[in-house]
Amino acid sequence: MVLTETNLVLEQLHRHTAGIASQIFAENIKQDCAVPDPARPGTNARVLDLQQLGESVVVVAPHPDDESIACGGLIALLARRSVVVNVIIVTDGCGSHPNSSAYPPARLAKLRAAETRLALTHLGVEERRLWFCGLPDRFVPTEGTPGYTAAVNQAFGLIYNLRPKTLVLPSAKDQHGDHRAAAAIWRHAARLAPNPSWMFEYVVWASAEELGVVPTTFELEIAEVLPLKQRAIAEHRSQRGLVITDDPDGFVLPANLLARASASYEIFFQIL
Numbered sequence: 001m002v003l004t005e006t007n008l009v010l011e012q013l014h015r016h017t018a019g020i021a022s023q024i025f026a027e028n029i030k031q032d033c034a035v036p037d038p039a040r041p042g043t044n045a046r047v048l049d050l051q052q053l054g055e056s057v058v059v060v061a062p063h064p065d066d067e068s069i070a071c072g073g074l075i076a077l078l079a080r081r082s083v084v085v086n087v088i089i090v091t092d093g094c095g096s097h098p099n100s101s102a103y104p105p106a107r108l109a110k111l112r113a114a115e116t117r118l119a120l121t122h123l124g125v126e127e128r129r130l131w132f133c134g135l136p137d138r139f140v141p142t143e144g145t146p147g148y149t150a151a152v153n154q155a156f157g158l159i160y161n162l163r164p165k166t167l168v169l170p171s172a173k174d175q176h177g178d179h180r181a182a183a184a185i186w187r188h189a190a191r192l193a194p195n196p197s198w199m200f201e202y203v204v205w206a207s208a209e210e211l212g213v214v215p216t217t218f219e220l221e222i223a224e225v226l227p228l229k230q231r232a233i234a235e236h237r238s239q240r241g242l243v244i245t246d247d248p249d250g251f252v253l254p255a256n257l258l259a260r261a262s263a264s265y266e267i268f269f270q271i272l
Contacts, residue, residue, distance in 0.1 A: 054165025073222025079124025
């Protein structure tokens with residue numbers, strides 16, 4: 001499904017569900033999430049039982065590439081088990097190289113969408129299961145700012161229509177502002193929707209000072225699909241300094257993050 005077609009479907013979902021959240025449920029439903037501690041990954045962690053996640057899972061990624069870096073193993077394992085996996089990309093991804101003349105925002109957004117489609121082919125996700133919300137990279141709205149309510153309604157519409165048994169979301173304690181903002185939007189929407197039985201979160205950009213300690217840590221062994229995850233990450237070539245050459249300040253995935261993404265396990269935290 002190409003970017004414009006995906007956005008059209010999202011617009012149709014939004015029209016179908018517009019106002020449902022505010023009409024049926026209270027706007028102020030909130031619940032604290034579990035707080036992860038990056039200093040102790042795998043310590044006292046429970047094994048994540050994939051059967052427990054149900055037959056339909058939605059993975060929400062703030063940016064194109066987060067789905068592969070944080071959840072590539074999970075996605076591939078679920079796909080191998082014929083679980084329906086929908087992947088939601090929250091932002092347009094065009095904030096990684098803001099000074100590029102060769103890749104202005106619209107072209108960069110299309111490039112990053114194409115990279116994500118390629119990445120997900122390695123993980124076993126069909127293109128029709130990939131959704132782009134199109135929120136502005138680096139400027140995801142926060143509560144009380146313009147665009148926040150529309151973003152919550154959009155997320156609610158996707159949850160309402162996709163009806164996942166499990167939601168996998170970015171952490172509200174992630175160091176990256178877009179990740180925290182996306183977490184707030186999707187947690188708000190999830191609290192309003194009756195569908196998800198389970199919610200888990202993941203951390204991409206960790207800060208021990210901000211995260212604290214969490215008791216409900218889950219570890220997923222992904223050794224059997226690690227090569228698939230690595231191929232998926234490799235498809236995000238624009239984020240590895242291999243495509244855009246006219247923005248010296250452009251983003252490049254740091255080596256330590258890629259090394260962590262090469263581990264034979266992934267860590268998730270249950271949202272209580």
